[in-house]
Amino acid sequence: MDKILLGVSSCLLGKQVRFDGGHKHDAWVVDTLGTYAEYFDLCPEHQCGMPIPREAMNLKGTKDEYRMLTNKTLVDKTDQMLSWCAPRIEELRTKALCGYILKSKSPSCGMERVKIYPLHGGAAAKTGVGIFAKELLTAFPLLPVEEEGRLHDPVLRENFIERVFVMHSWNTLQKEGLTAGSLVRFHTRHKYLLMAHSPAHYRDMGKLVADIRKYPLDEFRDLYFEQLMSACIRHATPSKHQNVLLHMLGYFKKELDTFEKQELIRLIAQYKDGLIPLIVPITLLNHYVRKYNQEYLADQVYLHPHPVELKLRNHA
Numbered sequence: 001m002d003k004i005l006l007g008v009s010s011c012l013l014g015k016q017v018r019f020d021g022g023h024k025h026d027a028w029v030v031d032t033l034g035t036y037a038e039y040f041d042l043c044p045e046h047q048c049g050m051p052i053p054r055e056a057m058n059l060k061g062t063k064d065e066y067r068m069l070t071n072k073t074l075v076d077k078t079d080q081m082l083s084w085c086a087p088r089i090e091e092l093r094t095k096a097l098c099g100y101i102l103k104s105k106s107p108s109c110g111m112e113r114v115k116i117y118p119l120h121g122g123a124a125a126k127t128g129v130g131i132f133a134k135e136l137l138t139a140f141p142l143l144p145v146e147e148e149g150r151l152h153d154p155v156l157r158e159n160f161i162e163r164v165f166v167m168h169s170w171n172t173l174q175k176e177g178l179t180a181g182s183l184v185r186f187h188t189r190h191k192y193l194l195m196a197h198s199p200a201h202y203r204d205m206g207k208l209v210a211d212i213r214k215y216p217l218d219e220f221r222d223l224y225f226e227q228l229m230s231a232c233i234r235h236a237t238p239s240k241h242q243n244v245l246l247h248m249l250g251y252f253k254k255e256l257d258t259f260e261k262q263e264l265i266r267l268i269a270q271y272k273d274g275l276i277p278l279i280v281p282i283t284l285l286n287h288y289v290r291k292y293n294q295e296y297l298a299d300q301v302y303l304h305p306h307p308v309e310l311k312l313r314n315h316a
């Protein structure tokens with residue numbers, strides 16, 4: 001598999017670019033995800049011309065209008081940062097990024113809940129978005145973006161990585177030359193993944209794909225992509241997984257005896273009740289897919305959305 005291309009805040013890779021000359025090396029980002037990812041890193045503060053070390057900065061102002069100022073000397077660095085952002089965003093457009101991991105709490109890179117301090121003192125409100133992060137999120141509204149802190153939550157981590165791998169498949173599809181046929185095959189392979197994230201999108205996208213010939217291909221591609229990423233950002237809950245797993249069980253009506261079916265149904269129920277991880281019923285289903293050569297299910301991304309070594313389905 002080609003490595004997936006991810007953008008990342010430089011300090012998370014261990015680069016000593018922070019205001020105090022330090023870093024924020026993240027072992028999971030570097031060592032675990034790094035096995036599958038090639039990183040394109042940016043440090044907005046350093047690359048827009050600020051030295052290392054430098055005076056620390058904060059967002060200052062109100063919830064609706066804030067600027068990035070140095071803490072003690074109160075120099076406004078917002079325009080310097082924004083002038084650097086504009087060409088960087090254009091550069092990012094030329095790359096087939098599959099996602100972006102931002103450093104939390106930073107006035108430049110923080111994706112959410114960054115502190116905004118009132119100009120004349122008082123308690124900070126955790127409602128800000130870093131200056132670079134805001135430009136990135138505005139320019140790439142469908143790109144999977146997360147902060148390293150949120151990635152410690154197993155549910156958020158799985159959702160982010162799943163979107164990253166969907167994006168990787170989508171980018172590969174574009175690179176290989178998109179046709180109506182290849183898009184329909186892409187949709188077919190992702191059907192159960194979509195159902196796990198959003199049954200409503202699954203239904204609507206089925207209708208959309210049935211009408212593919214009614215649209216110019218470029219227009220259809222954009223419509224489909226918007227639906228695809230909007231579906232995947234919704235969390236795949238235990239109930240939705242249960243629904244998908246029971247649908248998949250239906251493919252083995254003839255092959256499995258009553259005991260085998262009941263065993264799988266029991267495991268699915270135990271997963272739904274939070275007693276065992278998702279990987280348990282998935283492993284048994286994958287076993288039956290291989291044993292009975294169930295080609296349609298073998299092709300379903302849902303059964304292998306990301307490398308098992310990432311252990312993203314191992315939590316109950």
Ligand code: SF4
Pocket residue numbers: 009010011012017018019042043044045046103106108109
């Ligand atoms: S949070 Fe962003 S701006 Fe700050 S050191 Fe890390 S990469 Fe640079």
